[in-house]
Amino acid sequence: MLTREKLSKLNIEPPSAAIYQASRDKWDGISKPIDGLGDFEKVVARIAAIQGTVAPSLDKRAAVIMCSDNGVVEEGISQTGKEITKAVAAALGSGISTACTLGRSAKVDIIPVDMGIDCDETIDGVIDLKVRKGTRNFVKEPAMTEDETLLAIERGIELTKDLAAKGYKVIATGEMGIGNTTTSAGVLSALLHEDSEEIVGRGSGLDDAGLSRKREVVKAAVNKYGAGDALEILACLGGYDIAGLCGLCIGAALSHLPVVVDGVISTTAALVAERLVPGVKEYVIPSHAGREKGNLMALGKLGLAPLIEGNMALGEGTGAIMLFPLLDVVMDYYLGGAEFSDYSIDEYKRIN
Incomplete structure (x- = not known):
């Protein structure tokens, strides 16, 4: 079983700096203005460095959707009840959810996972990695024990390793859990030392009254539990979905997968992963800006910027899934675009 000590001793190898530079040089040789495709050129180079090849592949990809319930929902911080978590998980399992529809178009395998749905039965089509039937209400007590948190992280790590062994070249993160914008706000507020009203x-x-109540709930919980280290903050204020996604990010870095x-829930998990195991952020690819302010704050702390705007707030990994068609177009051009030598014209020179 994963322990705090074992977690602290995990070592992340950095992506190849030499391959990153070789990829950037390849981009500069393609017949276009220098940095003409902007951040997409850097992302392709980062993926190349992570995979260890100047000719990276996105051919086999999956979106892992971590599903879990949150005890804090009983405080009235959500427009809907916790029963929606199970319903959407079932839709994910049967292939009819929003993520599944987008995934078919984007050629992304959808892998729903039960990390902590508040139900007794196994849901068809959903991998059962349940730690507990929902977290505790963090207004009254810590959401998770440290052992539960470590177990969820471990299961995320092992799932990623299994996907790598099955030949997946890249994974995307997603989640489903009523109340998880509240838990992620609590974790972020504590990690970033920011007022909950800003996050x-x-x-x-939520309407104005609901938003005010949600802010009060998060502020009180952060005041109570926000002084610990990253693992304690995750255990007290987070959820099994966030912990599982944290493990997924760590596992990706250990397996050299982008x-x-x-x-915001996924970026919160990535930020926790980086705090627990430094170096994880080098394997994280951002997708979209999102509607929750905390998303950009978390990405900024990771030194990352979104590739898509869109003002989206759907969840289920949909923003990450929607990035793949863009990456496919850019990757095809990178691997097969005409070079300046094909035109017998001088190439642009990079001005440093």
């Missing part, structure tokens, strides 16, 4: 958003559509993160 807490409307989630799936991990495309979705919105």
